[in-house]
Amino acid sequence: QLQLQESGPGLVKPSETLSLTCTVSGDSISSDSYYWGWLRQPPGKGLEWIGSISYSGSTYYNPSLKSRVTMSVDTSKNQISLKLSSVTAEDTALYYCARPYSTSWYGNALDIWGQGTMVTVSS
C-alpha cells in the first residue's frame, strides 16, 4: 500500500528557506511516471498547488510561487523534496505531498496524500 510521509522543520524564520521531504513507501517513485505534487493549506483556508515533479525530474510550478520554488527527486531514497525560499508569514501552512491517480497528463486528480506537515514562519 502506497504511503507518503512529509517531514521537515516546523518553524522557519522569515526570509529563510523552507525545506521539506516527502518519503514514499510501498512503491518505487521510478516505477512509473507520475507527477508527484506538493500542495499547501494555510490555517482555515483552501488548497493551493505548489508544483509537481516527475520521477525523471521534470518540474511544473505554480506561476505565483515559481520564482521561489525548487523541487527535486531522489530515486535512491524514494523521496521528493521541496524548497521554498524567502519565506514570509504568508507561507505558514500545512504542506502536503500527493500522487495522482494516473500517469497521464490529464490524470492529475490527486489520489494518495500524505498526512501533511505544518510549517510556521515566524521569528
Place this chain on the structure above:
Amino acid sequence: EIVMTQSPATLSVSPGERATLSCRASQSVRTNLAWYQQKPGQAPRLLIYGASTRATGIPARFSGSGSGTEFTLTISSLQSEDFAVYYCQQYNNWPPLTFGGGTKVEIK
C-alpha cells in the same frame, strides 16, 4: 489560469437529505475535474475524477456530473460522516492545478 468557483460556501443539510454542490470553471476544463472531501485534521480524500468517476472505495451515494464549465457533486442521502468541506479541482489546463474555495456541508 483557470479560476474555479464553488457555491454555496456553506450548505446546511439534515442527515438523510440530498446535498447538491456546484463548481464553475472560468473556461472549459472538459471533464478533467475532481472532487475532494476534507474533514478536520485530515488530508483531502479524492471522491470523484473525470467529473463523474468515483474513486476507489467511494460510496455510491456520491455522484458527479457536468462538463465544460459547470459541475455538480451530489450526495444522495447525507450520512453523519459526510459533513465536511468539499473542494473541486481542475486538471485540464495546468500548470497550475487550481482548486475551488470549498463548500462546507454542515448539519442543519
